[in-house]
Structure formats: structure tokens, C-alpha cells
Amino acid sequence: MKIAIVSPNKILLNEIGKLLQAASHVAVLAEGGKEKLRQVAERDQPDLMLVDGGAFCDGNSLAPIEDLTTRHPHLAVVLLCGGCSPDFLISAMRSGVREVLASPVVPADLAATVERIGSKLRSAQSRAIGKVLAFIPCKGGSGATFLATSLAFQLSETRSVLLIDLNLQFGDALSFVHEGRPPSTLADVARAIDRLDASFLAASTARVAPNFSIMAAPDDHAQAVEITPSQVDAILAVAVLHYDFVVLDLGRSVDNLSIKALDRADTIYAVMQAGLPSIRNAKKMLAIFKSLDYGPAKIALIVNRFDRKGAIGVAEIERTLGKFTIHTVPNSYKHVTTAIDHGEPLVTSARSDPVLRNVAELADSLSPRPHAPRNMFERLLARAAASTSGDSHVLP
Structure with a gap:
């Protein structure tokens, strides 16, 4: 594990550095105070940072620590303090500090803390990073929110999914699949970004299905404008560690906040219709993506x-817009409108709808699900394979 130690005390730096190196860790020694925190985090990218808390433990502002943990949510921070009040400990934890150790540090306590944090980091790293799928409409009324919520619901049948409503002014993704009110909104999470972890993230979402949750957009425009790109980035950084898919429902505006989200997207689905106004807007949208250095491999069009x-x-659309992956979704106005008006997924009200089959195919291409054997011969082969693999019970 790479561990950085930040302290103005050369003797302390060398002592802790020797202890860590003896335990086979990579030690980065940085002489200085709080002004060094961000520089070391960005330059050396350590897994853990031990900070000599002399500049903080006397009750001074923990703002530099909070800024550090917000900008680098994967970085574990441990403070070394000579003596701390209970109130200070609470403030430190709220600022994102993992633990506070007494200073001068006891070698056994340091080793135990490093091992404890290392174990948590290894556990988090063993899990695959979730994929980010961003939906953005090329024109108002394109149906991007319906497709985002429908795809998220389909993916949740086999994977864990979080949909984040980033249409901050007019977002209503939750109402497409759920009638209740959310426990919190994106604005609430942003205001308490120092508390952000997996538990806080999950508690701030509305549970739509066992594997499908939605983080709702703010109700109040005044709250929406307070959300910053760095806060959105921090939320996404935590979300991809704990969900297989993170689906983003974006508004049409391409601003600093949406760009921060689009930067993280594995695939951007630009939703359009096969009409001239929509195609003209799609052309403008694709030009913006090109200016942001998003290559064709990152972009897919949904007609x-x-x-x-x-x-x-499709041929005419390709001639106008260029060679991109193009998905088409058929028109099923009656069933889709009924599902939206009732606040329920299409799968609940119209299982045989062609739109549902189309979205299911897209979900299957992103996360192939095991298919049941289609005939008796295939079932017999499956049963034989299961028995040779050591299964003690085989169901027909």
C-alpha cells in the first residue's frame, strides 16, 4: 500500500517512514503542513495519508481536510493528534477522516490502523467498478427519461443499479417508476458531502425494486444551483464502487456540471427522433461532444x-450524423403513456410491448443474462454439467 505522511516534523516523518517501510509499504514523506495536502494527493496518489494534526487539533478549521476528502473520496485520511476532545473527534469524522491516532504514535496502534484500512481498501478494489450510462435528450420530449428509467429497471433484474437524476431544474425520473417521495434529493446529499459513504448514499435514495434505486433531483431550483461539479463527481466516485450500473438522466443543457458527469460516462446515449428538428439538434449535440474529445466509441444514438x-x-440518419452505434425504439404511445401516468415501469403494465422487448435487448447487450435451456436435450445437458461440477441438488 502507498502511504503518504505529511508533517512539518522531520524526525516524525523519518520514524513513521521506517515503520511503514519495515512492513513493506511504500512511504511518501512530505515535509510541510496543510498547504501540502492537495499537492501530495494529486502528485503521489497514495492509498492512505497520515496527517500530522498539529495544525488542526487545537480547534482550528478542518476545511483543508474536508476539501481533501471531497476531492479524493478514495483516499483514506488518518490524523495524528496529541490530545483531542470528543467534539473534535466528531468534527474530524464529519470532515472525512477515517481514524484519529494519538501522537507520538504507538507502533502497534499504527500497524493495526494501517492493516484495518488496508483490508477495507482491498475489499473495495476487489469489486469491479460499475459502468456509467448517461442519457441526454437532443430535443425536448425525446423520451430520454423514460428510456433511462426503463433500461435501469431491466438491468436491475440481474445487477445493482442506481439512477441519478441530473436534470436539476425539471427532473422527475422517480415519478416515471415510483409514486412515493424520496427520503432525500441530490441537493441534500451535496450539502452533506462530507458524510458521503456507501451507507449514506443508499439511505438517500428511493428504492424502486430490490436492485434498483433512484437519487431524485432537487425540488427547489434554489437548491439546484448550489450543487457543484465537484460534488457530483464525488457522488459518482462512490456510486461506481457500490453499484454495477450508474444511470444518469441529464437535461439538455451541456454545462460544467453535466460535463463532469459525461466525462465519467462509459457510454453516452443521445436520444432523438427521426424528424428534421430532432436530427438538427442531434447534429449540434454531437458537435459539442466532439469539442469535448468524446470519440464515437463513447457515443450511441437512440432513435x-x-x-x-x-x-x-437509419441510413438517412447515418448520412447526416455520421457512423455511430444506432439503437431504434418503436412507437408504443398508448402503453408507454399509461405506464408513465401510473408511475410504474412498463414491465409491470405491458410485458409483451415491443418497446419493452427492445429495451430488454439493449440491457442484455450491456449485461448478458443466463438463458434457460430451450428444449429437453439442452435441459439434460445442463443437468449433466451441473452434476459434474459438484452441485448436490439439481432442480428440474
Whole structure:
């Protein structure tokens, strides 16, 4: 594990450095105070940072520590303090500090703390990083929110999914699949960003299905404008560690906040329709993506409410917009509108709808699910394979 030690005390630096190196850790020694924190975090990218808390433990502001843990949510921070009051300990934990050790440090206590944090970091790293899927409409009324919530629901049948409503002014993704009110909104989480961890994140979402949760957009425009790009980035950094898929429902505006989210996206789904106004807007949107250095591999087009017999087909769209992955979703106005009006997923009200089948195919391409054997011969083969693999019970 790479561990950075920040202290103005050369003797302390060398003593702790020797202890860590003896335990086979990589020790980065940084002589200085709070002004060194961000520099060391960005330059050396340690897993753990031990900070000599002399500049903080006397009751001075913990703002530099809070800034550090907000900018680098994966970094574990431990403070070394000579004597701390209970109130200070609470403030330190709220600022994102993992633990506070007495100073001068006892070698056994340091070793135990490093091992404890190392174990947690190894556990987090053993889990695959979740994929981020961003939905953005090329034109108002394109159906991006419906497709984002529908795909998220389909993916949640086999994977854990969090949908974050980043349409800060007009977001209503939760109402598409759920009638209740959320326990918190994105604005609430942003205001308490210093408390952000997996438990706080999960508690701030509305549970739609066992594996599907939604973080709702703010109700109040005044709260929405207070959310910063760095706060969104910090939330996404935690979310991808604890969910298999993080689906982002974005508004049409491409600003600093949405760019921060789009930067993290593995795939951006630009949702459009096969009409000239929508195609013109899609062309503008793709030009913005190009200016942001998003390559074609990162972008997919979804042509919603597509009519195969319509005047504009996929070939015409490709000639105008270029070679991108294009998904088409058929028009099913009645079933889709009914599902939205009832605040329930389409899978609940119209299982055989062609739109549902189409979204399920997209979900399957992102996260292939095991298919049941189709005939008796395949079932017999599956049963034989299971028995040879050591299964003690085989269900028909």
C-alpha cells in the first residue's frame, strides 16, 4: 500500500517512514503542513495519508481536510493528534477522516490502523467498478427519461443499479417508476458531502425494486444551483464502487456540471427522433461532444418512437450524423403513456410491448443474462454439467 505522511516534523516523518517501510509499504514523506495536502494527493496518489494534526487539533478549521476528502473520496485520511476532545473527534469524522491516532504514535496502534484500512481498501478494489450510462435528450420530449428509467429497471433484474437524476431544474425520473417521495434529493446529499459513504448514499435514495434505486433531483431550483461539479463527481466516485450500473438522466443543457458527469460516462446515449428538428439538434449535440474529445466509441444514438416505414430511416440518419452505434425504439404511445401516468415501469403494465422487448435487448447487450435451456436435450445437458461440477441438488 502507498502511504503518504505529511508533517512539518522531520524526525516524525523519518520514524513513521521506517515503520511503514519495515512492513513493506511504500512511504511518501512530505515535509510541510496543510498547504501540502492537495499537492501530495494529486502528485503521489497514495492509498492512505497520515496527517500530522498539529495544525488542526487545537480547534482550528478542518476545511483543508474536508476539501481533501471531497476531492479524493478514495483516499483514506488518518490524523495524528496529541490530545483531542470528543467534539473534535466528531468534527474530524464529519470532515472525512477515517481514524484519529494519538501522537507520538504507538507502533502497534499504527500497524493495526494501517492493516484495518488496508483490508477495507482491498475489499473495495476487489469489486469491479460499475459502468456509467448517461442519457441526454437532443430535443425536448425525446423520451430520454423514460428510456433511462426503463433500461435501469431491466438491468436491475440481474445487477445493482442506481439512477441519478441530473436534470436539476425539471427532473422527475422517480415519478416515471415510483409514486412515493424520496427520503432525500441530490441537493441534500451535496450539502452533506462530507458524510458521503456507501451507507449514506443508499439511505438517500428511493428504492424502486430490490436492485434498483433512484437519487431524485432537487425540488427547489434554489437548491439546484448550489450543487457543484465537484460534488457530483464525488457522488459518482462512490456510486461506481457500490453499484454495477450508474444511470444518469441529464437535461439538455451541456454545462460544467453535466460535463463532469459525461466525462465519467462509459457510454453516452443521445436520444432523438427521426424528424428534421430532432436530427438538427442531434447534429449540434454531437458537435459539442466532439469539442469535448468524446470519440464515437463513447457515443450511441437512440432513435425513439421509430417507424420503419417512415420517411427518414437509419441510413438517412447515418448520412447526416455520421457512423455511430444506432439503437431504434418503436412507437408504443398508448402503453408507454399509461405506464408513465401510473408511475410504474412498463414491465409491470405491458410485458409483451415491443418497446419493452427492445429495451430488454439493449440491457442484455450491456449485461448478458443466463438463458434457460430451450428444449429437453439442452435441459439434460445442463443437468449433466451441473452434476459434474459438484452441485448436490439439481432442480428440474
